[in-house]
Amino acid sequence: xxxxxxxxxxxxxxxxxxxxxxxxxxxxxxxxxxxxxxxxxxxxxxxxxxxxxxxxxxxxxxxxxxxxxxxxxxxxxxxxxxxxxxxxxxxxxxxxxxxxxxxxxxxxxxxxxxxxxxxxxxxxxxxxxxxxxxxxxxxxxxxxxxxxxxxxxxxxxxxxxxxxxxxxxxxxxxxxxxxxxxxxxxxxxxxxxxxxxxxxxxxxxxxxxxxxxxxxxxxxxxxxxxxxxxxxxxxxxxxxxxxxxxxxxxxxxxxxxxxxxxxxxxxxxxxxxxxxxxxxxxxxxxxxxxxxxxxxxxxxxxxxxxxxxxxxxxxxxxxxxxxxxxxxxxxxxxxxxxxxxxxxxxxxxxxxxxxxxxxxxxxxxxxxxxxxxxxxxxxxxxxxxxxxxxxxxxxxxxxxxxxxxxxxxxxxxxxxxxxxxxxxxxxxxxxxxxxxxxxxxxxxxxxxxxxxxxxxxxxxxxxxxxxxxxxxx
Numbered sequence: 211x212x213x214x215x216x217x218x219x220x221x222x223x224x225x226x227x228x229x230x231x232x233x234x235x236x237x238x239x240x241x242x243x244x245x246x247x248x249x250x251x252x253x254x255x256x257x258x259x260x261x262x263x264x265x266x267x268x269x270x271x272x273x274x275x276x277x278x279x280x281x282x283x284x285x286x287x288x289x290x291x292x293x294x295x296x297x298x299x300x301x302x303x304x305x306x307x308x309x310x311x312x313x314x315x316x317x318x319x320x321x322x323x324x325x326x327x328x329x330x331x332x333x334x335x336x337x338x339x340x341x342x343x344x345x346x347x348x349x350x351x352x353x354x355x356x357x358x359x360x361x362x363x364x365x366x367x368x369x370x371x372x373x374x375x376x377x378x379x380x381x382x383x384x385x386x387x388x389x390x391x392x393x394x395x396x397x398x399x400x401x402x403x404x405x406x407x408x409x410x411x412x413x414x415x416x417x418x419x420x421x422x423x424x425x426x427x428x429x430x431x432x433x434x435x436x437x438x439x440x441x442x443x444x445x446x447x448x449x450x451x452x453x454x455x456x457x458x459x460x461x462x463x464x465x466x467x468x469x470x471x472x473x474x475x476x477x478x479x480x481x482x483x484x485x486x487x488x489x490x491x492x493x494x495x496x497x498x499x500x501x502x503x504x505x506x507x508x509x510x511x512x513x514x515x516x517x518x519x520x521x522x523x524x525x526x527x528x529x530x531x532x533x534x535x536x537x538x539x540x541x542x543x544x545x546x547x548x549x550x551x552x553x554x555x556x557x558x559x560x561x562x563x564x565x566x567x568x569x570x571x572x573x574x575x576x577x578x579x580x581x582x583x584x585x586x587x588x589x590x591x592x593x594x595x596x597x598x599x600x601x602x603x604x605x606x607x608x609x610x611x612x613x614x615x616x617x618x619x620x621x622x623x624x625x626x627x628x629x630x631x632x633x634x635x636x637x638x639x640x641x642x643x644x645x646x647x648x649x650x651x652x653x654x655x656x657x658x659x660x661x662x663x664x665x666x667x668x669x670x671x672x673x674x675x676x677x678x679x680x681x682x683x
Contacts, residue, residue, distance in 0.1 A: 269607040273645040274683055277306050278362050280393050280410075284310050284682045286645040289435050290567065292425045292494070292503070296393055296410055296458055302365040310358035312432035312682035316439065319348040319676070320654075322532045325669030326661075341666045344538045346531050348674075352540070354378065354525060356386075356431035366394020366406070374430050378526045379544040386430070386524070387449045389414030413453040415475070419465060419490060420509045420519070421446055422563035423576050423597070430525035432682045437601045437613035438636045438652045439676040440528045442576065443549050444595045444619050446561065448522025450486065451475045461495035463505065471511040473518045486511040494565075503565040510558045517557055520580070521550045532672040533658070547656060547672065549619050549632055551593040553582030570603040570611075583625075593621030612639040613652075623665075631659040638676075651677040 273285050279300045282288045326341040357373040371388040374380060392411040395402040417424060424447050428436040441447075452469030467488035470476065476483065492505030511517055526544035534543045559580035566573045576597035581590050596618050603611040613636075620631040638652030658670035 269609070270645065274310075276300060278308055278360055278368055279366055280368070280391065281360065284312055284358060284432055285434055286642055286648070290501075290565075290572070292422055293419065293456065293458075293463070294391060294410075296456075302362070304362075306362040308358075308360045310360070310683050312356040312358070312430075312434070312680070313353060314355075314428070314431050314433045314678060314680045315353040316351045316528060317349070317677040318351055318530055318674075320346065320529060320532055320672050320674035322346065322670070322672035324533065324658075324666060324671070325663075326666050327663045327668070329664060329666075338536065340535055341664075341668075342536055343666070344531055344534055344536045351528075351530050352376070352378070352381075354431040356429065364394070364396060367392050367396065372429075374524060377430050377524050378530075379541055380524045381541065384524060387414070387416045389416040408457055408459050410456040410458070411453065412456075415449060415451045416454075417447065417449050418452075418467070418469060418488060418509070419454060419507070420488060420559070421507045421561040421576065421578070422503075422505055422565065422574075423561075426574060426599075428525070428528065430523075433650075433678060433680045434648055434682045437599070437611060437640065437650070438615055438638050438654075439650065439678050440547065440634070440636065440652075440654060441523075442595065442597060443547075443617050443632050443634055443656075444520055444551065444578070444580075444593065445523055445548060446519055446559070446578070448473055448518045452486075454488065461493050463490070463492045463494060465490040471514045472516060473522050476515070479515055482513055482515050484512040484514070486514075486517075492563075499569055501565075501567040504563070506560065506562045508558075508560045512556055514555060514557075515585075517554045517582075519557055519559060520553070521545070528676065528678075529654070529656075529672065532656075533667050533670045535666060551580060551582075551591070551621055552584045552623075553580060553591070553593070555583050555585045555587070556590075557582035570608055572599075572601040572603070574599045574601075580621075587625055589625045591622040591625060593619065595619045607642075609642045610639065613637070623661075627662075628660060630661050633657050633659070646681055646683045648680045648682075649678075650680070651675060 273287060276283060279302060280294050280296055282291045282294050322343055324343055329340040330337050331340045354377055355375045357375050359371045360368060362368045369390050372386040374384045374386050377384065390413050395406045423442060426435055427441045450469035450473060452467060454465055454467035457464045469486045471484060471486040487510050489508040490505060494503040509519060527547045529547035531538050532547045534546050557580060561576060561578040564575045578595040580593045583590050599615040601611055601613040615636045617634040620629045622629055634656040636652050636654045638650060640648055640650030642648050653675050655673040658667040661667045
């Protein structure tokens, strides 16, 4: 995949043969025979004196200039920015159009094993074991890529669109989301202007603001904000059609939203569909060198044909083909290594996210509980997820970092069954060559506990290394 940066100095001109230049210190030789001719010579030492050094560019200045209001950069500068900022740091000077992109490529070195009982399956006279794991080796995965389009339409009003130009599950071009963000009154009326100092409105088809983990995850081609490679085992991410209203003041945040409840806008089968409701509240402020943020979020829908709160990511898992059988394909088994609780008919989920930052040291937590059921179920099931992550960023401009994460999930696969558990440990680090280029790696171990012996994940385990290169701008 072609993705990396070039800056070259250009200034070896204007050196030789500048007549009578006092700066060049030329030497003249007079010839006695007419006509009189002056011959100028320039030594290599003179040329070296005139050659200019490549300009020194500050690390932070290597990223593209932010020209849009209330915009969260896609590169390193966007790390630890959660909701899109609400400030006047960028002056409105008229219509602006900005394109961006992100690309990510992995090298996978994972091995897997299980202890599941054989499950013979006969197809066209050929019998195979459905619980036999597919053989996997070490090598590169297909690259993923995003394209961004943002436009400043008026003061405090912009539109954003993200397109997945290549993803694991949807390898064709796919529009992830598009929405309007309003941070200022379109009418110059003082009472409305005063209200909009604290209020933001987002409307369209967008990545819903449930929890804070989705601000720190890998989003298909953009993995800059994820300190490690894989996302959470139970990945709360989806896009829905609706609106969110924010109120922010003195570090406090309150948000309420309503959506159609599914990843696509649908009008059929209205008797089976109810809207989803979103609530979020929290506090985020710096006290000297310490930044403290704490939020709580709630998501609920009473009825849905196919809710995708924990299965909405079309980019899917970074761990290809792990704990999958011999018929596994890249797209059909795109969520390998993840757990989808299957609460697609109704769901009520809450999550608490603490975040603490002291200089280069960060702690982020995710404590989550989801209750709901699938379409054919008459009783609810419960799933829980706990995550703790520590990152330490160091050296000039925090170019290097080390990170570790522990993630555990447990819940019922079906009503009346005992809980199963999945544990994952990740440790690694990264190096920002520029704010737009990141090289990172991790060692990951994931174990499956208490799965039925007939389940391919019984006694399951995968472990190994992942190396990832990312570009975002």
